[in-house]
Amino acid sequence: MGLSVVVAGGGSAGHIEPALAFADAIRRLRPDTEVTALGTERGLDTQLIPARGYKLELIPPVPLPRKPSGDLVRLPGRVRTAVNQVRRVLDQVHADVVVGFGGYVALPAYLGARGRVPVVVHEANARAGLANKVGARFAAAVATAVPGSGLPGEQVVGMPLRRSITGLDRAALRAQARAYFRLPPHGPVLLVFGGSQGARTLNTAIAAALPGLVHARIAVLHAYGKNGTPAPPAPGYVPLPYIDRMDLAYAAADAVLGRCGMTTVAEVTAVGLPGVYVPLPHGNGEQALNAEPVVAAGGGLLVPDAELTGDRTLAEVLPLLAHPGRLAAMGAAARASGHADADERLARVVLGVLGS
Template identity: 80%
Template sequence: MSRAARHAPSVVVAGGGTAGHIEPALALADAVRRLRPDARITALGTERGLDTALIPARGYPLELIPPVPMPRKLSTDLMRLPVRVRDAVMRARDVLDRVDADVVVGFGGYVALPAYLGARGRVPVVVHEANARAGLANKVGARFADLVAVAVPGSGLPGEQVVGMPLRRSITGLDRMSLRPQARHFFGLPPHGPVLLVFGGSQGARTLNDAVAAALPSLLRAGIAVLHAHGRNGTAAPPARGYVATPYIERMDLAYAAADAVLGRCGMTTVAEVTAVGLPAVYVPLPHGNGEQALNAAPVVAAGGGVLVDDAELNGERATAELVPLLTDPPRLAAMSRAARSSGHADAADRLAHMVLGIAGADGPAPEQDLWRANTQAPRRGREPWAQT
């Protein structure tokens, strides 16, 4: 029996920078704790981004390492890159030694790369890729990872295993129907009739906002209420009865419960959450980047749980043509809801947690004696991380 199986496993997650990297890391951490309440979880992050705001608030210790963003053009920053990588790797390695890591799980971004390099040859590595096209950090980590998990197939990473996107239990366990009366009251929406949820990220999406404003009269005439998160830098449509506008939605669980369909972008977190709760969606990919957003939504669209509309084609007329027939057809809504849910991976966090603990040699119930000493045991030093006892 491995040491991690007999004692509290130490799991390090590296997913700092953006919410898209942090949230799946924390969802995995929560799932590990559900399986092994004695587990010691440590999060790697930087002072940049949302790390210091999101991670401690969820109750996990945060260890800061220097950020290593990759310069996109020839510059003095590029010349300093090797030194920055070395410093970040040494700092990550120090953290891994100090917390006596049994496994490192990275989610991409400029925190994951130093974690992967610091763990190489010392601690087992698990890579999770959220998007249809892998980023540089995960491409590097996947070369020597013990497990490569992906949210959707076709990442191009070697040996990928499709597990889905780890999500919070508040989303995967959401009972939309039972929560609907409370959710609609919370937002001030009509208790009956269809509701469209529109959101395009924390800063907003001008294409979505403009299309909603143009389509709003037609939507309201059809009896469709609208909950519109227009973003902190976005603009709401003119006030109207049945239209609720807000810069940002804190309680996305209630927003999903209140809604019958979604109009939004198709970042992987959005697609994963919308499918997990079983909401039909009209997805509008970002018009720039490497095209990964359209690929993120492709499996859902192929299954019949969503519709894909190019950003350049979305206007008030197109929004009306897509949304009014959908939201006024209950049988079609129900069919698309089933298809959306069947194409998602609501159990991704638990599946990945089992895999991670298995690689750490700790997949199983916690020994009773460890429940009280999980946070008091002195770290081990100078051991071979895969040694069996």
């Protein structure tokens, strides 16, 4: 009889993508596995999950307030409603295990599974979120992307990623990738991106640095975000609001300038690119922590958001892209610091919990 695995990673792409990469991996290892994804109508769940061929079961969203508010007062009732729906789904699909990836879908999933089926938690960030802190208390196994999450019994497996990224042959795709984006076929390319909505600091810094980059004959592929603003036109500068072929973007590039969410760090290291990482200036400081192992290994550089100006961009990027030997060494260090097989490592943790 096949396995029935329920994944809870809805909401943002940062939760959904590792959940789906894990789902792909466990089906490779155990083709008789049925995977059901829990999600809500609020996030990207209805767009991303069915498109990858997985069954989606919707539950009520349970946003987790960060500060005292009316939402905090209403939270217990919302959790109860969502937990009851989770339990109905678990019964319908005869679930063997729930694998959660944090966020507001994971909390009711963990609570609904407690005492019924085993729970496996995966924490993507250097500092665990509330949902995973709760789930880890009674989880059969806790897996993390990087060490030091603070969760009990963590096993570091890395960040599950799509095979189109972890199996990327950048050298073989380089010419095709540059033609796809209409980049110069020769010379260094800097890839710049800061999330789907863009990053004002990155956009402003690139606009200021662009004359110097053009003078050094460095091309720029710049995802400025749906709410962002591109730099003025310049030779070798390719601005896009969003890049839907990140595999080709990585293949076209020689280095990356971007934020350091865990998915970004994991992808950039998996493909062996040097990164100049600029952590978000707010939150709990987790973005800087995400990049620290890569920087310590020599695969990246860290620049505080407040310090990223046009001049600082040139000071970091020009010496890097001017020396192919340094690029190659940093790229190799980046790749060595990552976990390209994290999807299957997590799948084996789950199969171990099930004794399969």
